[in-house]
Amino acid sequence: MTVTIIGTGLIGCSLANRLKETGFAKKIIGLDNKPQNIQTALSLGWIDESLDLDEAIKQSELIVIAIPVDATLQLLPGLLSKLDKQVLMDVGSTKEIICRSVINNIKRGRFVATHPMWGTEKNGPEAVVKDAFEGRVAVICDKDKTDADALQLIEKLYKAIGMQLVYMESGVHDVHAAYVSHISHIASYALSLTVLEKEKEEDAIFELASGGFESTVRLAKSNPAMWVPILMQNKENVLDVLNEHIVQLRKIKSCLEKDNFTYLQELMENANKIKRILK
Amino acid sequence: MTVTIIGTGLIGCSLANRLKETGFAKKIIGLDNKPQNIQTALSLGWIDESLDLDEAIKQSELIVIAIPVDATLQLLPGLLSKLDKQVLMDVGSTKEIICRSVINNIKRGRFVATHPMWGTEKNGPEAVVKDAFEGRVAVICDKDKTDADALQLIEKLYKAIGMQLVYMESGVHDVHAAYVSHISHIASYALSLTVLEKEKEEDAIFELASGGFESTVRLAKSNPAMWVPILMQNKENVLDVLNEHIVQLRKIKSCLEKDNFTYLQELMENANKIKRILK
Numbered sequence: 001m002t003v004t005i006i007g008t009g010l011i012g013c014s015l016a017n018r019l020k021e022t023g024f025a026k027k028i029i030g031l032d033n034k035p036q037n038i039q040t041a042l043s044l045g046w047i048d049e050s051l052d053l054d055e056a057i058k059q060s061e062l063i064v065i066a067i068p069v070d071a072t073l074q075l076l077p078g079l080l081s082k083l084d085k086q087v088l089m090d091v092g093s094t095k096e097i098i099c100r101s102v103i104n105n106i107k108r109g110r111f112v113a114t115h116p117m118w119g120t121e122k123n124g125p126e127a128v129v130k131d132a133f134e135g136r137v138a139v140i141c142d143k144d145k146t147d148a149d150a151l152q153l154i155e156k157l158y159k160a161i162g163m164q165l166v167y168m169e170s171g172v173h174d175v176h177a178a179y180v181s182h183i184s185h186i187a188s189y190a191l192s193l194t195v196l197e198k199e200k201e202e203d204a205i206f207e208l209a210s211g212g213f214e215s216t217v218r219l220a221k222s223n224p225a226m227w228v229p230i231l232m233q234n235k236e237n238v239l240d241v242l243n244e245h246i247v248q249l250r251k252i253k254s255c256l257e258k259d260n261f262t263y264l265q266e267l268m269e270n271a272n273k274i275k276r277i278l279k
Numbered sequence: 280m281t282v283t284i285i286g287t288g289l290i291g292c293s294l295a296n297r298l299k300e301t302g303f304a305k306k307i308i309g310l311d312n313k314p315q316n317i318q319t320a321l322s323l324g325w326i327d328e329s330l331d332l333d334e335a336i337k338q339s340e341l342i343v344i345a346i347p348v349d350a351t352l353q354l355l356p357g358l359l360s361k362l363d364k365q366v367l368m369d370v371g372s373t374k375e376i377i378c379r380s381v382i383n384n385i386k387r388g389r390f391v392a393t394h395p396m397w398g399t400e401k402n403g404p405e406a407v408v409k410d411a412f413e414g415r416v417a418v419i420c421d422k423d424k425t426d427a428d429a430l431q432l433i434e435k436l437y438k439a440i441g442m443q444l445v446y447m448e449s450g451v452h453d454v455h456a457a458y459v460s461h462i463s464h465i466a467s468y469a470l471s472l473t474v475l476e477k478e479k480e481e482d483a484i485f486e487l488a489s490g491g492f493e494s495t496v497r498l499a500k501s502n503p504a505m506w507v508p509i510l511m512q513n514k515e516n517v518l519d520v521l522n523e524h525i526v527q528l529r530k531i532k533s534c535l536e537k538d539n540f541t542y543l544q545e546l547m548e549n550a551n552k553i554k555r556i557l558k
Contacts, residue, residue: 268503
């Protein structure tokens with residue numbers, strides 16, 4: 001089948017690659033408002049051609065939106081209205097506002113709201129990862145709002161690229177996403193700012209940074225153009241988790257200030273329980 | 280040469296393995312106050328035998344202390360006084376208090392205070408990593424307090440296992456260690472506590488946790504018996520950095536509360552600058 005991917009960045013092109021590789025798509029049409037991204041995606045072979053949007057829709061059975069969530073919100077309602085029998089899917093990190101924006105759209109049934117839980121801190125078509133998505137979870141939201149054939153197509157797509165499916169109400173998705181993804185990015189951005197603020201000797205960071213620092217600060221390299229809109233759209237949930245995170249840091253701070261090492265030990269032992277969940 | 284390693288955990292045994300592999304040591308004597316660790320280290324071949332401390336000292340040219348920093352502080356002065364010509368080295372994550380504890384010791388020259396910047400969140404002799412230490416930095420502190428031959432031996436050791444040497448005053452080491460290592464552990468422990476507190480649905484964490492969450496929370500699996508004493512000994516520096524970290528998180532929080540997405544973007548772009556230092 002022919003698939004149009006709107007947004008030829010890391011996610012769009014990594015998906016394009018897997019869809020071709022697995023035989024799910026025969027042809028990929030790529031669109032991007034950055035001509036440079038199109039050019040790179042073409043030259044690296046991630047997409048077969050670029051067309052204008054109307055022509056791309058006409059030629060495709062499936063259209064994938066893989067752009068920042070603020071741009072998705074602007075594009076989605078109008079794009080959905082233009083569809084005939086095509087299926088439209090997004091891959092954004094927030095789901096509630098996106099789903100709400102098309103709730104009364106006459107073509108709502110052609111839209112499948114999804115969030116494949118995969119990514120890296122890099123961006124752009126040159127950052128494509130070959131075995132992207134494999135073994136990770138893809139969340140499909142508000143599936144009862146979607147036509148049966150559209151849902152089936154997207155289920156088939158995610159299974160083809162090796163993902164496990166989880167179904168969730170879009171509001172519930174955003175709560176969980178705040179806990180297991182968005183707060184990690186905030187913590188990592190803040191850690192980077194802390195170290196850059198306090199450690200003026202960049203040579204010392206470079207020389208002394210151990211693997212532990214590298215892994216906690218990795219997400220701080222992520223693209224603000226992608227992450228500002230995510231945090232903005234999921235503001236209430238994110239603030240709730242962020243407040244809790246500051247409370248937990250204050251507890252550790254208080255232990256150190258009061259030499260309460262028994263309680264510090266207890267806090268760390270509690271934190272160790274994450275081992276039960278993540279091996 | 281014969282090397283005694285006190286503490287047959289992750290660091291001690293990973294070092295034992297590399298010293299044998301590179302031919303630096305011909306025989307490794309291992310000591311540990313946990314009989315189980317000795318037994319495992321023997322059965323996995325990380326150490327050749329276990330002796331009582333006095334006998335081990337007598338047979339060795341080099342003794343390595345690889346135990347939690349609170350235990351190091353208790354053991355070091357007495358152990359150093361017992362030495363004849365042997366060299367004694369520690370590998371702990373704090374350096375100032377350790378060095379201060381032996382400043383007037385008659386055998387001070389035989390001691391080399393070091394911190395190889397390598398580790399994982401695991402512990403125990405079963406967690407040994409084969410290419411441990413390779414390509415990382417080893418810090419040697421207060422080298423002017425050390426006899427020339429002792430210093431040379433330790434420099435040779437670290438070079439043999441593929442580490443780059445950096446020299447630092449012990450107090451300066453502790454400031455940098457707070458920035459590039461200790462705060463990462465605190466952030467990660469606090470992130471784990473946050474998510475465990477807020478996210479009661481463990482299945483959701485397990486299913487939805489993406490690579491980003493896994494990498495930021497990895498250090499929260501670290502052993503409290505090792506980390507409480509480190510934070511305790513480096514309390515002043517750690518509190519200084521922790522306060523700054525809370526300030527940075529509050530800035531992000533305030534941006535979200537006030538819908539100040541321009542400043543949020545600016546903060547994230549600043550955080551991105553860590554890319555200049557860490558590729």
